[in-house]
Amino acid sequence: MFTNYRARTGRNLILIGYRGSGKTTIGKDLARNLGLNFLDTDTAIQETTRQSIRDIFVNQGEPAFREMETATLTTFASQMDLEPSVIATGGGIVMRPENRELLKRLGLVVWIEVTPQIAIQRISQDLYTAEQRPALTDHSLADEVHKMIAERTPIYRELADVQISNNDDETDPDMVADCLISELRNTDWYSNLVKLIDT
Numbered sequence: 001m002f003t004n005y006r007a008r009t010g011r012n013l014i015l016i017g018y019r020g021s022g023k024t025t026i027g028k029d030l031a032r033n034l035g036l037n038f039l040d041t042d043t044a045i046q047e048t049t050r051q052s053i054r055d056i057f058v059n060q061g062e063p064a065f066r067e068m069e070t071a072t073l074t075t076f077a078s079q080m081d082l083e084p085s086v087i088a089t090g091g092g093i094v095m096r097p098e099n100r101e102l103l104k105r106l107g108l109v110v111w112i113e114v115t116p117q118i119a120i121q122r123i124s125q126d127l128y129t130a131e132q133r134p135a136l137t138d139h140s141l142a143d144e145v146h147k148m149i150a151e152r153t154p155i156y157r158e159l160a161d162v163q164i165s166n167n168d169d170e171t172d173p174d175m176v177a178d179c180l181i182s183e184l185r186n187t188d189w190y191s192n193l194v195k196l197i198d199t
């Protein structure tokens with residue numbers, strides 16, 4: 001785990017990381033254990049458009065989907081009454097500089113790191129992936145995952161306030177969430193959250 005806390009005024013906890021890193025599973029555990037709401041940018045886009053992410057890629061193309069990600073973050077950031085939430089994000093959301101600014105504004109950023117080997121294993125075992133998730137390149141799954149993780153890792157690292165790895169399938173996701181919460185207790189973000197909940 002590494003930490004690199006910067007002053008974050010946003011009240012949310014943002015999860016970034018590649019496909020198969022466990023953002024959704026760990027995010028839901030975090031939300032439950034911290035008593036926060038859970039949001040997911042992909043789900044928000046699917047609800048707004050009533051299309052699967054895969055259909056959006058096929059019918060409108062990836063650039064249109066990236067616009068939708070920015071619009072979703074903008075909406076979250078402008079909702080002053082947004083309950084403090086754990087926000088899981090799509091793995092590629094960090095590629096646009098304006099999204100990185102929005103994510104920083106929204107709250108404390110946690111990068112859940114996964115190795116290419118484990119990501120490939122999880123993605124190939126996940127039926128949802130086959131049906132719903134678009135391919136991101138013309139390469140084989142293994143080449144795509146290696147290429148994307150190599151390209152995105154410096155960006156995840158730069159953006160993250162906290163990093164945690166989730167590469168051991170023997171470890172319950174709830175334990176990863178607990179470990180993160182112990183670390184988060186040291187942050188101003190957490191003190192502000194407790195004050196907010198107490199008032």
Ligand code: S3P
Pocket residue numbers: 017018019020023042053089090091092093133134136
């Ligand atoms: C993407 C990851 C997906 C989804 C879209 C693009 C990416 O989200 O946003 O298919 O570019 O890595 P998950 O990371 O939740 O799979």
